[in-house]
Amino acid sequence: MNLLQQASNTKEWMVKSIYHSREKDYRNPFRQxxxxxxxxxxxxxxxxxxxxxxxxxxxxxxxxxxxxxEIAKKFI
Numbered sequence: 924m925n926l927l928q929q930a931s932n933t934k935e936w937m938v939k940s941i942y943h944s945r946e947k948d949y950r951n952p953f954r955q956x957x958x959x960x961x962x963x964x965x966x967x968x969x970x971x972x973x974x975x976x977x978x979x980x981x982x983x984x985x986x987x988x989x990x991x992x993e994i995a996k997k998f999i
Contacts (some may be wrong), residue, residue: 931991938980945974 948954949964949971958964971977 927991927994931988934984934987938977938984941980942974942977945977946971 949968955961955964958967
């Protein structure tokens, strides 16, 4: 049971780290200087909240958390 919780916590940490890594990319002044405005940058590279990698990992985390909950229920 403890291992399941650790796995879930690790996966959650990974998802948060992926988001923060992408966020740093979007806030990087050297990357921003390529564009005239933030709106132009979003038009070219997309919005941070719509980032495919981050969104896919969040969905994966939800599915994993549901699986962990189902397994945990069997042991209670």
